[in-house]
Amino acid sequence: MNQSTPLFSILIANYNNGQYLQQCIDSILAQSYTNWEIIIVDDASNDIISQKIYNKYNKDSRFTIVSNQTNRGCGYTKRKCVKMAKGEICGFVDPDDAITKEALEVMVNEHNYSKNLSLIYSTHYICNSNLEIEKIADYVGLISKKESYLSSNSNKVSHFASFKRKLYFKSSGIDANLEKAIDQDLYFKLEEVGNIKFINKPLYLYRIHDFGISQFKNNIEAQLQFVKIQKRAFKRRLFNKSIKVKNINFILLAKKELIVNNAMALQLFKKGEIAKMYMLLLKNSKLFLFDYRFLILRMAILPLKQYFTNLLK
Template sequence: MIKFSILIANYNNGKYFRDCYNSLITQTYENWEVIIIDDASTDDSVEIIEAIIKQDPRFSIYHNTSNRGCGYTKRKCMKYATGELCAYLDPDDALYTDALEKTINEFNEDDIVAAYSQMMLCNENLIPDRIFGGTKQIYNSRYFFNCPTQFAHFFTFKKETYLKTSGINPNLKSAVDQDLYLKILEHGSVKYIKEPLYLYRLHSNGISQQSFKQGAKESFAKVIHDTMKRRGIRTINNKIVPEIYTNSQEIYELLNYQTYKLHRLINKVKVTFNI
């Protein structure tokens, strides 16, 4: 029976964790573990989480001695994962009760390295609002960079595939998931589950959204550039890939053609007919 490792990187989100916990203990699939790494939270997150999980041996919590950021913390989660399949879950979000079962079924049916689903956008109280519209079935090639975003949560991957990569970049503060997606997709096929399995909570939590988005945009551009270099791509659509990263605009301009209707139509045909 396949073991599933749910990986949680926490920083000051303990107040939302009860919903996350409840969604895990009610899963229809039973062989799972939860690895939690707290990134030196400055609130009472650790006390809240430890009080909730203390009677449940399926949950383990570890601590960073200082605040190291998302990339370092998510990479550290993998150090403790013992399952054949892994997926990240944010402590302020939750899963549908059949998320693990439906995901594992896809791995049992097809030779894939990863699977991803739609996600449900929710308000601060985790009340469902609408399905995130950007998630689509992708055509995976060396020129796929998930830009514009075509998939996000719920992303599940084989641990053995992750170990073939260099792993999540520990220096990243944002665009960490994008770094993971692109590295995993270089090693095999991915399956799209066309229904929401992930509940994504929308809230500010005191973060300046504008400055955060700008930082994430910059980090994503760096991730894309690193991916281009790793894949040995020197030109894209007859434009030269810069040897050294200088700014995000230069990278995004290389990918403008991927937003064109013709490009999307061609990819849709390739996906439909499995070309």
Template sequence: MLFSLLIAHYNNFTLFKDCYQSIINQSYGNFEVIILDDCSTDESYENLQNLIGNDNRFTIYRNPENKGVGYTKKKLVDFANGQICGFVDPDDALTHHAIKKSIDCYFTKEVIATYSKINICDENLNFKKIFPNTYKVKKANPLFFNIQFEISHFFTFRKSAYEKITGINPDLKIAEDMDLYLQLYEIGEIQFIPEALYFYRIHDNGLSHTQEKSKIKEDNWHQVILSATKRRNLNTLYGKKIDDIPNLPKFIYEKQNTFFNRVIKKLS
């Protein structure tokens, strides 16, 4: 199976070099890499072209103007030729067997997507810890909204399944991945890989380090969950009308993260 690795890039060439090295070192060889540069303002786009050179596994596109991550990721899926797709952020990296471990899950036709555990790393990609919230989630739970990032990187999906949903919302600046996860969760089996396949880098230029970006994240995540409740024909959550809830992520987190629920989660 051809695997399409998709990268939305913006002003990130320096950190991308680690990502690039992890890609060319993959144990699975039947892959393509599609990079869409969101009109970088530094020399990242030119540096990307120089780094990739004549490697025909890589294709680089560029938006004519800065369009944002939702638009860019949606276009990336459109460009993909593989039966299986997966995103990696340009400032992160993959383990040596990340693509192989994911591809192996798709020989069961019922599986439409996969996700794994995550290595949390410092700015130099040095390991700090395993992200604790990722685990196997129950199927078809109308109250599952991925509030604690139970489903996260390394996330892969069948393109044929993606074509059955609305797809990535091009208007989202943040939480576009959460929207994708929830849409696919609602239509088929998502398999959990109990192994860390992804290196997630924590650094000062990340998406949620300013008050403005935090507000965008709050608004976008609220919209993602609101859309999910409409798809699931829900009018109330925990006895309260959804239209009367100003911050759905906070409200659901408080309802689902009681002491009793935390104990049950640990036991299970």
């Protein structure tokens, strides 16, 4: 890494966010740190605004803009972004969000200071649909030295996050099959190949609007996906002894999945999908394995589970 001015790759995975994309790009053009490139991978958008923006910057050497021939999903598109990056440092910016003027400069200084940091993250501003600041996110924060991010059972790591590309390729990288919780899955993997650091300063503007991929109606599904990637990370660390970070508690994870499943069951009830609701609730029975007090209950509900399985056939 060039210790003074390493190239910073800003990665943007876009799908029909043309109405916000220019504001995102403007925040990058205004950066105090100037050695950057923008990688935009479009996931087969059909909005005219995105295409107009691409045409505007296509001849700018700092921009690399490509499109998937068909819609491949967020995980695939983000993985492709990293593959195309040339910078020593990378960071994702969602096309409907923006970064503060000093964001890249702050991140580069921190990465230059410590070679063993695989991931550096800051806090961010919560903004309305017009990207007007409302507050600073209160859930992002420092991970205790006694814990890993995974064992903290929290969502403390978030935007703005940057990582060393060299260390990224020591992990399995972004899962191309994921549609939600993609960033969190990446954070767990980066924690396994280096140290992570928190910067207590908002460097990112996070826009709240109706079409956000993990907002509003998608939130419950995103939470459930987050639990699933936690479980996968736990198993990865449990069986790979070379990973020197603390493991998560499986019982805490099971309790969290119970909460999310119950919330999803409520949504099914509101839709009138009663049989599916009961099936989801009955799936919770497998989580009782983590506590011997529930073993009798698990055995008792097996006939009921078979009944609703037959209803769905």
